[in-house]
Amino acid sequence: MEPVPRPTRLRPWWLLAGVVAVVGSAAAGLVLGPVSLPPAGVAIELLNLLPGVELESGLNPRESAIVLRIRLPRVVLGLLVGAMLALAGGAYQGAFRNPLAEPYLLGVAAGAGLGVTAVVALRGDEHLGSMPVTVPLAAFAGALGAVALTYLLGVAGGRDRSPATLILAGVAVSAFLAAVQTYLLQRHIDVIQEVYSWLLGRLSGATWHDVRLLLPYSVVVTVMVLLLRRELDVLSVGDEEAAGLGLHPQRSRLLLLAAASLGTAAAVSVSGLIGFVGIIVPHLVRMLAGPSYRVILPLSVLFGAAFLTLADLAARTMDIPREVPIGVVTAFLGAPFFILVLRTTRRVAL
Amino acid sequence: MRRRTLLAAALTVGFLITGCTSTTDEATSPTPGTQEGFPVTVGDLTLEAQPTRIVSLSPTVTEMLFAIGAGEQVVAVDEQSNYPPEAPVTDLSGFNLNVDALVTYDPDLVVISSFAGDLVPQLETLDIPVYVAPDNPTSMDDVYAQITELGALTGRVEEAEALVAQMESELTALFDRAPKREEPLTYFIEIDESLWTYTADSLISVLFAEVGLENIVDEPGSISVQLSAEVLFEADPDIIFLIDTRYGVDAESVAARDGWDALQAVRNGQIIELDTDMASRWGPRLVDLMADVVDVVSQVA
16 A cells, blocks of 8 residues: 555745746757857847837848747747646556556557558548648547557456556557557558658657647646646545545546546647656656645646757757757656666655 | 658668668679670679569669660569559569568569668578669769669670660760859758758769759768758758659648748749659669759759
């Protein structure tokens, strides 16, 4: 039996730190990049976005486009994707009562990936960008299917299952889905490049179109999960205790899983598979700010956004003039972190 | 049937970086003549008689074989070999070959790309002669060497020599026809929408350099890279070449990309659509491609 977490409240200090992290990472993402631009010029370009402001930035039209058309949508998209993945990770960990749960490891990302691959492979000659609704829906269907499969397989381990059982189920589901995806790609070799760049995760090529696509899902998912944060705290004690307190543990859990899967799927459909954000961020928050989901979930949104924006900054500046897939960066940071979490699992309060 | 030739860019970045192989030209010892010239040895491969049941699993090689008059000896080509139209297309895959299906064609010579070279031991145990056609040539000499070797293997030595001579003279004429400039025109060549691009070391860029064009991406050791959009904007090339035209990308859609109107190539209408196959293979049609490119650079003031 895990210890009952003390219901702690979110301290304003931590909320402020999260906001500072978001603003700071966004500023870094806007000012820094493969092309050096004067920070003052960048700031003025951004100020010019405000109504009524029209200042001379000293940037030429191409430099202005770099700030407003390349960096700005990319930073905003990075914030949204990072927030979604971290929030989904925190929600999965609570709903499954499992510190190792993460969209990538649960097979959710692979399921969403298969959904997108299927659409890309079977769409005929239609352009991917012309299907703004189909792609997230396919990703969502794949994500939900995968999480259901993982959950059923994990439950089959019986009551005594360790946290690792669920992850093993997730690994098996991921492998299975990846095999189906590989088969589809072999049948449609022409789309392999498109799908491959997507599988590695990418924020390069981010546009306002992607932002508009993801934003409504982000709002809905964030509101849904944050409304359920108290239930998560009770769920983490145990289903019977939760029922004893007058809650419907299964219903809350299903709602949480649906919300987290929707968030993951929406993020994955615009950014591809970016792993480990959902495990790094909630755990760091848990270690630093406290074990209550009333603390973890809101802070995961903020620090997840900041984390992914900084990871993307690394991805686009570490090998100039090349783009490094951001999934490579997060995996590079995330894999060692995962080991750390595994080693300290017993000490992590759920 | 679409994105096959770009698979090189798709598989892994490492593959691209190491894909910079060059054709061996030291091991060719063909005997002149056709049927009488056999046995013939190219590299490690010795053919006792002129092959009459050739299977080509490389679109570039298919184009070369037909151009040297060996088309009538070809019984099957892979699913991506869409040129010339008379090539006997099958559903054989050059990437994930079903060897059982291959054997049913009873080939006496199989030609595969070097990135599928791991099939060689298996085919050898079946006593099927295999010629591995090197990938990613970095100069026309590599291309000519490949045509010459195919000529030797198929008993088409004279035709191969004639083709090489013709390509050389036509390319020289095209290079001469291109306007001379003090400063080369700069260009970006788009392989796909995620801004994968060929670098100055690629064969196509080597040819473009001969007609007064300079690639904005010079990354020695790499044939292609995924370029940062910011770097593209900073370089602001004179011309944007598209070789992803087959995948729905055209001058109009590129001009409509958010922020791209800041680029001079977009404002000046210098977005040039090239044929995806011609630009990503290295067969005889490179001459046709270069003719189009020379027309383009001749019209730029």
